[in-house]
Amino acid sequence: DTGVSQDPRHKITKRGQNVTFRCDPISEHNRLYWYRQTLGQGPEFLTYFQNEAQLEKSRLLSDRFSAERPKGSFSTLEIQRTEQGDSAMYLCASSPPYDEAFFGQGTRLTVV
Amino acid sequence: DAKTTQPPSMDCAEGRAANLPCNHSTISGNEYVYWYRQIHSQGPQYIIHGLKNNETNEMASLIITEDRKSSTLILPHATLRDTAVYYCIVRVEYNQGGKLIFGQGTELSVKP
Numbered sequence: 609d610t611g612v613s614q615d616p617r618h619k620i621t622k623r624g625q626n627v628t629f630r631c632d633p634i635s636e637h638n639r640l641y642w643y644r645q646t647l648g649q650g651p652e653f654l655t656y657f658q659n660e661a662q663l664e665k666s667r668l669l670s671d672r673f674s675a676e677r678p679k680g681s682f683s684t685l686e687i688q689r690t691e692q693g694d695s696a697m698y699l700c701a702s703s704p705p706y707d708e709a710f711f712g713q714g715t716r717l718t719v720v
Numbered sequence: 721d722a723k724t725t726q727p728p729s730m731d732c733a734e735g736r737a738a739n740l741p742c743n744h745s746t747i748s749g750n751e752y753v754y755w756y757r758q759i760h761s762q763g764p765q766y767i768i769h770g771l772k773n774n775e776t777n778e779m780a781s782l783i784i785t786e787d788r789k790s791s792t793l794i795l796p797h798a799t800l801r802d803t804a805v806y807y808c809i810v811r812v813e814y815n816q817g818g819k820l821i822f823g824q825g826t827e828l829s830v831k832p
Binding site for chain 1: 754762763764765766769805807817818819820821822823824825
């Protein structure tokens with residue numbers, strides 16, 4: 609088991625384009641979380657899955673954002689019509705129930 | 721909102737113990753204290769967690785006051801590689817999917 613894997617590690621996109629990030633959690637971790645982190649700030653919670661069910665979404669997750677976890681394994685986070693304010697590190701974490709969460713290395717998005 | 725207060729920055733000499741304080745005066749009985757750290761450009765890394773009793777693992781010790789309103793993370797022999805932002809987090813295990821709400825953290829600089 610190699611830990612939580614995120615792809616790509618870096619993404620540069622033009623404003624208005626759509627982007628999709630992938631997260632592969634640690635196998636058999638049924639909880640999966642997405643966070644966003646801007647420079648100098650702590651990670652901010654975006655959304656949470658238990659198996660394939662998306663159980664909570666932060667108000668930070670605007671209509672342009674959508675996350676899926678179709679088979680309860682990997683997850684994708686899509687941002688439509690990107691804006692410069694979307695530039696951030698997007699972090700994924702996974703955990704078993706009632707245990708510590710393990711984070712991936714993140715995807716750094718730059719919108720130009 | 722984060723339920724913890726930490727000093728924004730601290731310095732520590734290499735080889736000495738680093739003691740990082742955290743206030744969580746509004747903690748509830750079923751909430752755990754978690755510590756994570758984040759080295760520049762990496763995802764947060766789990767360090768330790770506790771409920772009431774002091775805890776120790778291979779990375780650190782966690783001292784929780786009897787009233788549970790504050791705690792201290794101790795790195796017994798700090799090295800240059802311990803330079804990072806340290807986050808103290810109050811986490812509800814049984815509600816809210818165990819999501820972590822990060823604050824600003826303490827930026828620890830270990831100096832030679």
